[in-house]
Structure formats: C-alpha cells, structure tokens
Amino acid sequence: MTPAPVTAASRGMMLCHACGLLARAAPHSHDAACPRCGAHLHLRKPDSITRSWALLLTAMICYIPANLLPMMYTSSLFGSESDTIMSGVVYFWTSGEWYLALIIFIASIMVPLMKMIALMLLLVSVQMRSRWQLVQRTKLYRVVEAVGRWSMLDIYVVAIMVALVQLKALATILPGPGAIAFGAVVVLTMFAAMAFDPRLIWDPVEEQRG
Numbered sequence: 001m002t003p004a005p006v007t008a009a010s011r012g013m014m015l016c017h018a019c020g021l022l023a024r025a026a027p028h029s030h031d032a033a034c035p036r037c038g039a040h041l042h043l044r045k046p047d048s049i050t051r052s053w054a055l056l057l058t059a060m061i062c063y064i065p066a067n068l069l070p071m072m073y074t075s076s077l078f079g080s081e082s083d084t085i086m087s088g089v090v091y092f093w094t095s096g097e098w099y100l101a102l103i104i105f106i107a108s109i110m111v112p113l114m115k116m117i118a119l120m121l122l123l124v125s126v127q128m129r130s131r132w133q134l135v136q137r138t139k140l141y142r143v144v145e146a147v148g149r150w151s152m153l154d155i156y157v158v159a160i161m162v163a164l165v166q167l168k169a170l171a172t173i174l175p176g177p178g179a180i181a182f183g184a185v186v187v188l189t190m191f192a193a194m195a196f197d198p199r200l201i202w203d204p205v206e207e208q209r210g
C-alpha cells in the first residue's frame with residue numbers, strides 16, 4: 001500500500017506564493033503574512049467560490065447584450081447598417097466565406113459559452129463537495145484558465161472583420177455597444193477563473209481521509 005500523500009494544508013502549513021517559504025498556518029487567521037517577505041498568506045484563495053460566482057453571473061448577464069446588441073455599425077455609400085455577432089456569422093456564411101463564419105461562431109459564441117458552462121460545473125461540484133472525476137475537473141480548470149489568455153481572439157476577430165470591410169468598401173465602421181458587453185464577458189470570465197481555487201476540488205478527499 002502506498003502511503004497517503006501529504007498536503008501542506010493537512011499539516012497546517014501554508015506556502016508563500018511570492019517567495020516559496022513554507023510557513024506554519026495560524027488557525028482561522030484571515031490576514032496572515034509571510035514571515036520572510038511579508039506577502040499575504042492564505043490556505044485557499046479567500047472567498048473563492050463567492051467571488052467566482054459573482055464574476056461568472058455578471059459575465060452571464062453581459063453575454064445577453066453581447067449577442068443581442070449590435071457589435072458594429074457600418075455606414076457606406078449604400079447606406080448604414082448594424083451587425084450583431086450572429087448576423088455577422090450569417091453574412092459571411094451566405095456570402096460564401098464559411099471559414100470566417102466558422103471562426104467567428106466558435107471564437108465569439110461557442111468559446112465564451114463553453115467557458116461559462118465549465119466554470120459553473122466546477123463551482124457547483126465544489127459546493128456539493130463532490131468527489132466525482134477529480135483529475136478530469138482539475139484538467140477542465142486548466143483548460144478554462146488557458147483559454148482565458150487566448151480568448152482575446154474574439155476581439156481580434158472583430159478587428160480583422162473591421163479591417164476586411166474597410167478594405168473592401170469605402171465604409172466607416174464604429175464598434176457598437178455589443179462590443180463593450182462582449183469585452184466585459186471576456187474579462188469577467190477571466191477574473192472568475194482566477195478567483196476560483198482549484199485546490200477546493202480536492203478538499204473533500206482530504207476530509208474523507210482525515
């Protein structure tokens with residue numbers, strides 16, 4: 001039989017995120033500081049679940065105007081129009097540029113949606129103190145965190161779309177309120193993922209053993 005793995009938390013120790021010193025945790029202390037470098041110490045990110053939920057719910061609310069409000073206003077010699085993400089997708093799809101339609105659909109509609117669903121799954125399962133698929137859920141968190149850094153891709157897509165249209169016609173393009181809501185979704189889901197402490201996934205295992 002392999003000996004049970006030891007965690008710092010189970011031994012009442014905390015790791016300093018700044019200098020790496022292992023310090024003894026004072027019980028129930030909320031503002032402990034690293035004895036060597038003075039950085040904030042905590043066993044788990046403070047109020048991780050509450051903060052993550054708050055950011056996630058705000059992102060979900062912003063996702064609605066991001067999809068319903070116009071992403072950009074185009075005005076040319078032929079008149080002016082406003083486009084939402086979906087109408088942009090439909091436009092590229094019907095004009096034969098299906099790969100652009102696909103990129104925009106995945107980057108702007110699917111990826112943020114999947115990210116929010118994944119975060120919700122992580123938060124709900126942690127709150128239920130679930131011991132289901134621990135490794136898979138930890139991997140899921142890593143994916144969500146990694147995607148966060150790249151989901152500015154969506155903003156690039158808009159920029160490329162603007163550039164394409166600017167080149168094609170004598171048109172002026174202005175970003176619409178949908179673009180602001182969209183940027184908010186990207187930033188909020190990133191912060192929600194940062195606020196989530198993946199160690200919480202493994203805490204029920206500790207409790208079961210101890």
Ligand SMILES: [Zn+2]
Nearest residue numbers: 016019034037
């Ligand atoms: Zn330190």
